Amino acid sequence: MSRNRLGRPPAYLLLPAGLAVALLLVPLASLVARAPFGSLLERLAAPEVLDALWLSLWTATAAMLASLVLGLPLAWLLARVEFPGRSLVRTLVTVPLVLPPVVAGVALLTAFGRTGVVGAPLRELGVTIPFTSTAVVIAHTFVALPFFVISVEGALRATSQDYDEVAAVLGARRGAIFRRVTVPLAAPGIAAGLVLGWARSLGEFGATITFAGNYPGVTQTMPLAVYTLLQEDLEAAVALSLVMLLVSVVVLALLRERWFGQAAR
Amino acid sequence: MSLLEARVRVRRSPQSLEVDLDADPGDVIAVIGPNGAGKSTLLRALAGLEPMHQGTVRYDGRAWDGPGAARPLTPQERGIGMVFQQHLLFPHLTALGNVAFGPRSRGARRRESEERARRWLTRLGVEDLADRRPRELSGGQAQRVAIARALATDPALLLLDEPLAALDVGVAMALRLELARHLADFGGIGVLVTHDALDTLTVANRVVVLDQGRVAQVGTPDEVAQRPQTEHVARLMGLNVLRGQGSGTAVALDSGGTLVTTTPFEGRVNACFSPAAVTLTLAEPTGSARNRWPGTVTSVVPHGAAVRVHLAGPAPLIADVTPGAAAELGLAPGRSVWAAVKATEVGVYGIAAPPAQAPLRSRYV
Amino acid sequence: MRPLRAGAAALAAALTLTLAGCGVGASGDDRTRLTVLAAASLTEPFDELAQEFEASHDGVDVVLGYDSSSTLAAQVVEGAPADVLATADARTMRIAEEAGATRGEPATFATNSLVVVVPAGNPADVDSFADLQRDDVTYVACAESAPCGTLARDLLDRNRVTARPRSLEVDVKAVLTKVELDEADAGLVYASDAVAAGDTVETLPVPHASEAPNSYLVAPVQQSAEPDLAAEWVELVLSDRGRQVLDDAGFGGPTP
Numbered sequence: 001m002s003r004n005r006l007g008r009p010p011a012y013l014l015l016p017a018g019l020a021v022a023l024l025l026v027p028l029a030s031l032v033a034r035a036p037f038g039s040l041l042e043r044l045a046a047p048e049v050l051d052a053l054w055l056s057l058w059t060a061t062a063a064m065l066a067s068l069v070l071g072l073p074l075a076w077l078l079a080r081v082e083f084p085g086r087s088l089v090r091t092l093v094t095v096p097l098v099l100p101p102v103v104a105g106v107a108l109l110t111a112f113g114r115t116g117v118v119g120a121p122l123r124e125l126g127v128t129i130p131f132t133s134t135a136v137v138i139a140h141t142f143v144a145l146p147f148f149v150i151s152v153e154g155a156l157r158a159t160s161q162d163y164d165e166v167a168a169v170l171g172a173r174r175g176a177i178f179r180r181v182t183v184p185l186a187a188p189g190i191a192a193g194l195v196l197g198w199a200r201s202l203g204e205f206g207a208t209i210t211f212a213g214n215y216p217g218v219t220q221t222m223p224l225a226v227y228t229l230l231q232e233d234l235e236a237a238v239a240l241s242l243v244m245l246l247v248s249v250v251v252l253a254l255l256r257e258r259w260f261g262q263a264a265r
Numbered sequence: 266m267s268l269l270e271a272r273v274r275v276r277r278s279p280q281s282l283e284v285d286l287d288a289d290p291g292d293v294i295a296v297i298g299p300n301g302a303g304k305s306t307l308l309r310a311l312a313g314l315e316p317m318h319q320g321t322v323r324y325d326g327r328a329w330d331g332p333g334a335a336r337p338l339t340p341q342e343r344g345i346g347m348v349f350q351q352h353l354l355f356p357h358l359t360a361l362g363n364v365a366f367g368p369r370s371r372g373a374r375r376r377e378s379e380e381r382a383r384r385w386l387t388r389l390g391v392e393d394l395a396d397r398r399p400r401e402l403s404g405g406q407a408q409r410v411a412i413a414r415a416l417a418t419d420p421a422l423l424l425l426d427e428p429l430a431a432l433d434v435g436v437a438m439a440l441r442l443e444l445a446r447h448l449a450d451f452g453g454i455g456v457l458v459t460h461d462a463l464d465t466l467t468v469a470n471r472v473v474v475l476d477q478g479r480v481a482q483v484g485t486p487d488e489v490a491q492r493p494q495t496e497h498v499a500r501l502m503g504l505n506v507l508r509g510q511g512s513g514t515a516v517a518l519d520s521g522g523t524l525v526t527t528t529p530f531e532g533r534v535n536a537c538f539s540p541a542a543v544t545l546t547l548a549e550p551t552g553s554a555r556n557r558w559p560g561t562v563t564s565v566v567p568h569g570a571a572v573r574v575h576l577a578g579p580a581p582l583i584a585d586v587t588p589g590a591a592a593e594l595g596l597a598p599g600r601s602v603w604a605a606v607k608a609t610e611v612g613v614y615g616i617a618a619p620p621a622q623a624p625l626r627s628r629y630v
Numbered sequence: 631m632r633p634l635r636a637g638a639a640a641l642a643a644a645l646t647l648t649l650a651g652c653g654v655g656a657s658g659d660d661r662t663r664l665t666v667l668a669a670a671s672l673t674e675p676f677d678e679l680a681q682e683f684e685a686s687h688d689g690v691d692v693v694l695g696y697d698s699s700s701t702l703a704a705q706v707v708e709g710a711p712a713d714v715l716a717t718a719d720a721r722t723m724r725i726a727e728e729a730g731a732t733r734g735e736p737a738t739f740a741t742n743s744l745v746v747v748v749p750a751g752n753p754a755d756v757d758s759f760a761d762l763q764r765d766d767v768t769y770v771a772c773a774e775s776a777p778c779g780t781l782a783r784d785l786l787d788r789n790r791v792t793a794r795p796r797s798l799e800v801d802v803k804a805v806l807t808k809v810e811l812d813e814a815d816a817g818l819v820y821a822s823d824a825v826a827a828g829d830t831v832e833t834l835p836v837p838h839a840s841e842a843p844n845s846y847l848v849a850p851v852q853q854s855a856e857p858d859l860a861a862e863w864v865e866l867v868l869s870d871r872g873r874q875v876l877d878d879a880g881f882g883g884p885t886p
Contacts, residue, residue: 167366169340171341173341187357
C-alpha cells in the first residue's frame with residue numbers, strides 16, 4: 001500500500017468527500033434508526049409484504065434474464081460491429097436512462113396499452129398487458145435494459161479485440177468467437193451489468209405504477225407497496241424500506257469484488 | 266510462380282505500405298526495420314486483419330485478396346497461423362484449450378482436437394503444462410504454447426510478430442533455436458517480424474528490410490548483415506556504416522572527412538567496419554591508423570565479454586573494447602576520446618537506390 | 631385505518647417533493663404572498679378563486695401548492711411557511727389541528743362524492759355501478775391508504791360489488807388517467823375530478839354515494855405571516871361566490 005506516500009490529502013478535497021459520504025449515509029442511517037424494530041418481523045411477515053417481496057424478486061429476475069437475452073447481442077453489436085447509424089442506436093437505447101420513469105410508463109402505455117401501437121393488435125388476439133405481472137416485467141426491462149447494455153458494452157470495449165482477432169485467425173466463425181472468446185472474457189462485466197440491471201428493476205417505481213398499475217400480489221412490487229403505505233402508515237413503509245436497503249447491501253456485496261476489488265488492485 | 270505472391274498495399278498514416286513479397290515452401294522471411302516501418306501492418310494484411318486498398322495476395326494460385334477474389338478472404342478462410350509478441354493466449358482457457366481451439370474451430374471433434382493439441386504441446390516440450398491457465402505460465406512457456414497453438418491448425422502461412430521480443434534473453438535464446446527447428450520442420454512459409462539481428466541470422470533464409478512503408482533492402486541474412494543499406498539495419502547488425510563518395514581507395518564521407526580503404530570504389534558507397542575494429546585512445550593517435558575521429562562517449566554498456574561504447578562526433582560510431590581498456594581509459598558518458606580504424610578493416614559496397622524513389626521488390630523466384 | 635403519526639408524517643414530508651414557493655413568506659419586492667396548501671382535487675376551483683382574490687387584493691400574490699392531503703398536513707406540522715391549509719378529508723386536517731398547526735376551528739366548506747367514470751364512448755358498455763361486477767369489465771380505484779380508496783371500498787360493500795379493482799392507484803388522478811387512456815373500462819373518482827376531466831370521460835352515478843361523502847376542510851395555519859389575508863381567503867372559500875365556484879367544479883355543499 002502506498003498510504004499517503006505522496007503527502008497528506010488536502011482539506012479542500014477531504015471536506016467535500018466527507019460531506020458526500022454524510023449526504024449519502026445520514027438518510028440511510030436515519031431510516032434504520034426510525035425502524036419499528038419491535039414490530040419489524042410481524043410487519044414483514046404480513047401477506048401483502050411477502051407478496052410484494054416475492055413479486056419484486058421474480059419480476060426483477062425475469063427482467064434481468066430478458067436484459068441478458070436481448071441486451072447482450074445488442075451490446076455486442078454496438079461494441080464490435082460497425083454499421084451505419086451505430087452511434088444513433090447507441091444514443092437512442094440510452095434515452096430511457098434520462099427519461100422520468102413516469103414518462104417511461106406513459107410511453108409503455110402508448111405502446112403496449114390496450115389501445116397502444118402494439119397493445120391494440122394484441123388485444124384483438126385476446127392479450128392485454130396492463131395490470132398484469134407481465135407488464136411489471138416489461139416496465140422493469142424497459143428501465144433496466146439500458147443500464148445493462150451500457151455496462152456490458154463498456155465491458156466489451158474494455159476487453160481487447162486482439163483475442164477476437166486471434167480466434168478468427170485460428171478459424172473460429174463470428175458466432176463461435178462471440179460464444180467462446182468474447183463472452184467468457186467479458187463475463188465479469190456481464191455479471192456486473194446483470195446485477196446493476198436487477199438492482200435497477202428492484203427499485204423501479206414510476207414506470208411500473210403508471211404502466212402496470214398497483215395491485216397486491218399482481219403488480220404491487222416493493223417500491224409500490226412502500227409508496228402506498230407511506231400515505232397512511234409510515235412505520236410500515238420504513239419497515240419495507242429496510243428490506244430494500246438490505247437487498248441493496250447484498251447486491252453491493254456481490255459487486256464489491258468487481259468494483260472495489262479492481263479499484264484496489 | 267511462387268507459392269505466395271503478395272503485393273501488399275495498405276493506406277495508413279503517415280505513409281502507406283507498399284510491399285511486394287514472394288515466397289516458396291520452406292522460406293522463412295525475416296522482416297526487419299525501425300518502429301513504424303509497417304512490419305506489423307504487413308503481417309496483418311497478409312492475415313486478412315487489415316484491409317488493403319489495392320494490391321493482391323495470392324496463395325497457391327488462389328486469390329486471397331485483390332483481382333480474382335470476389336471479396337477479400339476473411340482470416341478464418343486463409344488458413345494461417347499467427348504468433349504475437351504478447352502471446353495473446355486466451356486467458357480463460359487452459360494451455361490445452363488454447364491449442365485445441367484452432368482444430369476445434371476448424372471442425373474437428375473435441376477429443377480429436379485435444380489429442381492434436383496434446384501432440385503439439387509435447388513437440389514444444391510443454392505437455393506437462395497442459396492444464397495450466399496462461400497466467401500460471403512463464404513468458405517462455407506461454408510463448409511455446411502460443412507457437413503450438415499457431416502450428417496446430419497446419420497453417421499454410423505462419424506469421425510471427427516479434428515472438429521473442431518480450432522474453433528474457435536466456436529464454437529467448439533457447440526458444441530461438443527451437444523456433445528455427447520448428448520452422449524448418451514446418452515446411453510452409455514463415456514470415457517473422459523481428460527487431461533482433463540474431464533472429465534474422467538464425468531463423469530466416471531471407472531478409473526484407475522495411476523503411477517508411479517501403480522495401481529498403483532484400484537479401485540473404487548474410488548479405489544484409491554484411492552490407493546493410495540502412496542505418497537501422499547497420500545498427501541492428503552492430504556494424505558501423507558510413508556513407509560517402511568513393512574515389513579510388515578514398516571515401517569522402519557525408520559526415521565530413523575522408524576514410525581510407527584498401528578496396529577501390531567509384532561513386533556512392535557504404536563503408537562498414539565492425540565495432541571490434543575500432544580502437545579508442547585519449548590522445549590523438551599517431552600510429553598507422555589513418556582513419557581517426559574525435560568523439561564523445563554517450564553510453565557504455567556490457568556487450569558479451571566486451572564493453573560496447575557509443576560515440577557521438579562527426580559520425581556516430583560503435584566501438585567494442587575490453588573491460589580493462591574501458592577502465593584504463595576511464596570511459597563514461599561525456600568523456601572525450603579519439604577513435605581510429607585501420608584501412609584494412611573497412612569494407613565498401615555500393616548504395617542501392619533510395620527507397621523513397623521506387624519501391625524495391627523482393628523476388629525469390 | 632392506522633393512525634398517521636406526527637413524526638412519521640414529518641419524514642413523509644421530507645420524502646415528498648417540497649412545494650415551489652412555499653419556502654418564502656414574502657417576496658423580495660413589496661408584494662405580499664399568500665401561500666395556500668390545498669388537496670390536489672381542489673386545483674380547478676382554487677385556481678379560479680386565487681385569481682379573484684388577487685384581483686380584489688392589490689399587491690397580493692396567491693401561491694398555491696397542491697398535493698395529497700396527508701403530505702400537506704405533514705408539511706404544515708413540520709412548520710412549512712404556509713398561510714392556509716385545505717384538506718380533502720377530516721382525518722388529515724385533524725392531524726394538523728392536533729399538532730397545533732392550525733389557527734381556530736377548521737371549517738367544512740365542500741363535500742365530494744364518488745362517481746363512476748368510463749372512457750368517452752363507454753367502450754365496455756358499463757351502464758351502472760353494478761356492471762363493475764361483470765367479468766369483462768376492468769376497473770380501477772384508489773388504494774385504501776387514500777380517502778378516495780376508503781370511500782370506494784365502503785361503496786363497493788354497500789352495493790355488494792365483490793369484484794376487485796385491477797389496480798389500486800395511490801391517488802385519484804392516477805385512476806382518472808387510467809380511464810382517460812382507456813386502459814381501464816371504468817374508474818371510481820370524485821365528482822369534481824369527473825367534471826375536471828371534461829369530455830374525455832363519461833360519468834355514471836354511484837348508488838348511496840351521497841350518504842358518505844368526503845368533507846373538505848379549510849383552516850388558517852398557525853405560523854402564517856399573513857393571518858388577516860389567510861382569514862380572508864377562508865372567508866372567500868366559505869362565501870356564496872366560493873360556493874358557486876366549487877359547485878361548478880362538481881363539489882357538493884358543506885352539508886349534503
